[in-house]
Amino acid sequence: MFNYCLRLLGDWHHAEDVLVETFTKLARSHLTETGSLKGWLYRVATNACYKLFRKKKREYGMNGYAWGGYVDDPAPDITREMEVQRLLSKLPENQRIVVVLKFYENMRYQEIAEVLCCPLGTVKSRMHEAMKTIRKLYHSGTRRIYEVH
Numbered sequence: 001m002f003n004y005c006l007r008l009l010g011d012w013h014h015a016e017d018v019l020v021e022t023f024t025k026l027a028r029s030h031l032t033e034t035g036s037l038k039g040w041l042y043r044v045a046t047n048a049c050y051k052l053f054r055k056k057k058r059e060y061g062m063n064g065y066a067w068g069g070y071v072d073d074p075a076p077d078i079t080r081e082m083e084v085q086r087l088l089s090k091l092p093e094n095q096r097i098v099v100v101l102k103f104y105e106n107m108r109y110q111e112i113a114e115v116l117c118c119p120l121g122t123v124k125s126r127m128h129e130a131m132k133t134i135r136k137l138y139h140s141g142t143r144r145i146y147e148v149h
Contacts, residue, residue, distance in 0.1 A: 046116065094126055
């Protein structure tokens with residue numbers, strides 16, 4: 001759950017805040033055994049992330065995306081991870097959420113639709129658009145690297 005929030009927000013402290021908020025809501029809730037706890041947790045966390053996105057947009061304006069910092073990662077392939085995080089941060093949040101749920105949380109499209117409370121077709125179209133955008137950003141970034149050197 002923390003990694004999901006971190007990938008969406010790109011900020012360690014905001015991800016921690018969302019996680020605390022999510023599990024605080026769980027502790028205060030009166031859930032029954034009907035429905036999916038996993039789906040409920042992701043829905044609450046996603047809503048909290050949306051709330052942060054809206055707050056940041058108001059603070060920095062629609063054109064100035066304020067987040068995009070990278071978390072220190074001791075993994076040997078930090079350059080690749082930073083590039084992935086950079087590309088994710090460029091996606092609109094509705095596309096970013098779908099990509100992170102699919103590839104980092106290993107959810108099926110139907111599960112994603114349930115978490116996001118939207119039709120299955122919407123999830124698929126957001127994924128399609130996200131993949132087109134990522135390919136375009138990746139190739140334009142690669143070209144820029146070769147042009148500079």
